[in-house]
Amino acid sequence: MITSSPRKIAALNALIIASITAFIYTILTFYFSVFNLIPLLILFIVVCIASYAIINYSFEKFIYEKIKIIYKTIGSLKTQKKQELKKKSKSDDVLDIVNQVVLEWDKEKKQEIEELKKMAVYRREFLGNVSHELKTPIFNIQGYILSLLDGGIEDPDINQKFLNKAEKSVNRMIAIVEDLEEINKLESGELKIKKENFDLIELTKEVMDFMEMKAETFNSKIQIKSSFRTAKIIADKRRIRQVLINLIDNAIKYGDIEHNLITISFYDFHDNYLVEVSDNGKGIPQEYLPRLFERFYRTEFSRSRDKGGSGLGLAIVKHIIEAHQQTISVRSKIGKGTTFSFTMKKA
Numbered sequence: 001m002i003t004s005s006p007r008k009i010a011a012l013n014a015l016i017i018a019s020i021t022a023f024i025y026t027i028l029t030f031y032f033s034v035f036n037l038i039p040l041l042i043l044f045i046v047v048c049i050a051s052y053a054i055i056n057y058s059f060e061k062f063i064y065e066k067i068k069i070i071y072k073t074i075g076s077l078k079t080q081k082k083q084e085l086k087k088k089s090k091s092d093d094v095l096d097i098v099n100q101v102v103l104e105w106d107k108e109k110k111q112e113i114e115e116l117k118k119m120a121v122y123r124r125e126f127l128g129n130v131s132h133e134l135k136t137p138i139f140n141i142q143g144y145i146l147s148l149l150d151g152g153i154e155d156p157d158i159n160q161k162f163l164n165k166a167e168k169s170v171n172r173m174i175a176i177v178e179d180l181e182e183i184n185k186l187e188s189g190e191l192k193i194k195k196e197n198f199d200l201i202e203l204t205k206e207v208m209d210f211m212e213m214k215a216e217t218f219n220s221k222i223q224i225k226s227s228f229r230t231a232k233i234i235a236d237k238r239r240i241r242q243v244l245i246n247l248i249d250n251a252i253k254y255g256d257i258e259h260n261l262i263t264i265s266f267y268d269f270h271d272n273y274l275v276e277v278s279d280n281g282k283g284i285p286q287e288y289l290p291r292l293f294e295r296f297y298r299t300e301f302s303r304s305r306d307k308g309g310s311g312l313g314l315a316i317v318k319h320i321i322e323a324h325q326q327t328i329s330v331r332s333k334i335g336k337g338t339t340f341s342f343t344m345k346k347a
């Protein structure tokens with residue numbers, strides 16, 4: 001506490017002054033042979049109290065003058081806080097109040113600095129990830145164009161092939177940019193959920209048809225398991241479609257290479273429906289599971305196999321589910337497969 005030191009110093013100084021006065025008084029009274037103990041004690045106490053009062057007052061005035069500017073600056077930044085502190089403060093001592101204001105201000109600033117540091121790390125990581133993801137398709141396009149300029153354009157064996165490959169890389173870039181825009185909207189809360197009443201099982205069947213070609217290319221079969229025919233929910237249909245596409249797309253990409261069986265199961269779960277998308281792929285090691293929904297996160301396995309993903313799909317899925325005030329989770333067993341489960345409120 002900054003208030004205790006000036007008082008201690010004032011008391012110490014008062015004692016010194018009173019002692020010196022008493023000493024001079026003793027010498028003088030002894031010299032004139034009029035020494036008396038009572039007046040000496042009275043003199044000592046009076047000088048002590050008077051010096052203490054004067055020194056303490058001067059000290060506080062001096063310190064107050066010095067810190068008045070800081071106090072005013074902080075106070076003007078948060079007049080309301082200052083009033084609150086004044087009310088809360090047990091003492092009327094201005095130094096006490098200033099001390100509390102400074103401590104409070106220091107706490108707030110520390111919190112702000114921590115937040116800013118976190119944001120800076122997040123921005124750095126985000127930019128690093130974005131440039132890393134865009135680098136591959138950009139370099140590919142550059143390679144194909146340079147080969148075509150180098151004479152490849154005249155070669156009927158490669159010109160069409162290289163142009164097709166360049167187009168694929170452009171599409172990859174477009175997909176990454178679209179996902180980034182989506183993440184941005186979802187994280188900034190810009191995205192508005194447009195709710196409507198629809199049948200989740202019917203939507204799942206539509207998505208299955210849409211994904212059929214890709215599933216065949218990856219030796220995957222998709223099936224529905226449900227003890228009921230319809231599952232009416234109120235949600236943003238377009239977004240839930242996106243969730244199903246992302247989960248089924250993952251199950252196709254990361255499922256068993258030879259005979260992948262993807263099962264979409266529906267369960268009646270009190271006020272909600274529980275939807276599970278499972279595959280019989282290699283599974284995901286437990287240590288990766290907690291980070292799976294982070295943007296740009298991919299397991300070692302999918303990175304080494306280069307399945308072409310950028311690790312944004314599940315981050316988008318989680319945001320969409322949470323925007324519906326629902327939850328998504330994952331469980332996985334090595335060698336058995338992976339299951340993603342999410343809930344949706346019944347209509």
Ligand SMILES: Nc1ncnc2c1ncn2[C@@H]1O[C@H](COP(=O)(O)OP(=O)(O)OP(=O)(O)O)[C@@H](O)[C@H]1O
Nearest residue numbers: 250251254297298299302309310311312313314338
């Ligand atoms: N069904 C699954 N089986 C095994 N691993 C999976 C499965 N689903 C997701 N993963 C792992 O989680 C990672 C993150 O998935 P996510 O959908 O976010 O990204 P992605 O599929 O790599 O890319 P994107 O979806 O952006 O095209 C994947 O890279 C993969 O390592």
Ligand SMILES: [Mg+2]
Nearest residue numbers: 250309313314
């Ligand atoms: Mg994905």
